[in-house]
Amino acid sequence: MAWDDKIEFMSEKEIKELQTERLIKTVEKAYKSLFYKKKFDEVGLKPSDIKDLSDLKKIPFTTKDDLRAAYPFGMLTVDKNDIVRIHSSSGTTGKATVIAFTKKDIDTWADYVARCLYMIGMRKGDVFQNMMSYGLFTGGLGFHYGAEKLGATVIPIGGGNTAKQIRMILDFKTSFLHITPSYALHVSEEIIKDGIDPKALGLKGLIVGAEPHSEATRKKLEEIYNCPVFNSYGLSEMNGPGVGFECEYRDDPHIWEDGYIIEIVNPETGENMPDGEEGELVITSINREGMPILRYRTKDLTHIKKEKCKCGRNHKKIGRVVGRADDMLIVKGINVFPSQIEDILMSIQEVGNNYQIVVDRKEDYIDTIKIRVEISKKFFHGKLSELKNIKEKIQHSIREEIMINPEIELLEPQALPPSEGKAKRVVDLRKI
Amino acid sequence: MIKEISIFVENQKGKLSTISKILGDNNISIKGFSVDDTGEGYGIFRIVPDYWEKAEELLKKDFTISVNNIIAVKVEDKAGSLYKVLKILSDNKINLEYTYLLANSIIALKVDNEINGIKVLKNNNIELIENNLMI
């Protein structure tokens, strides 16, 4: 028995029929937005040209830049008054994207998440500790609503404050955690320090997401906590969590094809690629009302799996995301674009031309970000206070932008390799 | 006026000896130095060379440097003489930023207002060193 037997166990043919019907409706709806009207008109495409799934590739891609350009409401397909919730991508000033939800969207989203959670064994009576940040980030509220819809007891604790997290797990006999993998490792060490074996917590499952991690890390977590660890796939442009989830076989996530059409394209040419081949994941949301997005370039590099899953669900699975078609970093579960950091550094006149971003993970599994900057000769007047001020200014501005406190290392000019060609601006030392 | 060269250094081993070597090879002698270390991976190495213009020329290409004015005073070799100098400055509301020892019982003083600093010290009969070559 599943959360939604009918949808989850549809045949491939039924999925395709439902997708076709929903795609046609979505395209009609999307054309009502300023953004898609322009996009369609530009290539001479009419909504009526989309008659079945094979017509999908006639639709131009939508990119993150499109979303930025349409900020804040250029992509709405409903009246602004019908929007009940707004989420925004990871707090980036000047680069924000908005995702708007109608009341129905919120409910549909919660239903997808509930479906995922039910699939991994969560039931009414289970205690779900949501250790992801709330707020504009969709990961927190998305799971919150889904778990509540399912009927679980939700602890909306958010991220951080490890001692309190552990207290709650013990006091409320938490059964499921939603957590980033690196934080799960950190928490386990703290639990052991408290003299408790994480195995004795009696957890039924860990939901990990928002951060790339290896199969080895999953195995390690399963061993430490003695419970299954499930990977989640989602992105705010597609609601957030609930786009895909691993079933009991924990062998990559099923994408809910009643809500999302997935394609793999060559990241350079945009050509569609056959199942099994590695490329960029492109998603079309076909079950959203306020802001449907057509052929969204996720930048996630993966493939569509060909083999059927033993669980009996025909919703396609995607392989583990192997990287990004852009240079986005995920640090402490937060999306960070090196360009955001560069923009700030280049606006500070005391900073020279070269910089380097070093991401590392400490012994206690906490991510760190260090920015190494060359100072400009012009601005050195022989005062220590001046250097200290430059350092604080850089640190403060970057923290404001990326929400993570970076370590700043001041360097002499020419201390870093020159920036010609593909200088190594980003060094990621983490072992995921 | 005495000239001091401040050099921005990352705490790399050998940096100080490299600088000393460059100057030594060019027959410039360092009359005194100090290291301001922040403990955060960078600091400032300050030197007072005899031929400061030549030293500046030699160092400016490869290092981040700054040449600043400091005051140098001869302190008598007896108890309380440094205190006397510092008291004159503080009595006249001149802030001392840092100080270090140069050769021949001469003290380098970095104050927030050199002109006034020199004036009050002169008025109090403190022996001031005129230029780098006289240290």
Ligand SMILES: [Zn+2]
């Ligand atoms: Zn399955």
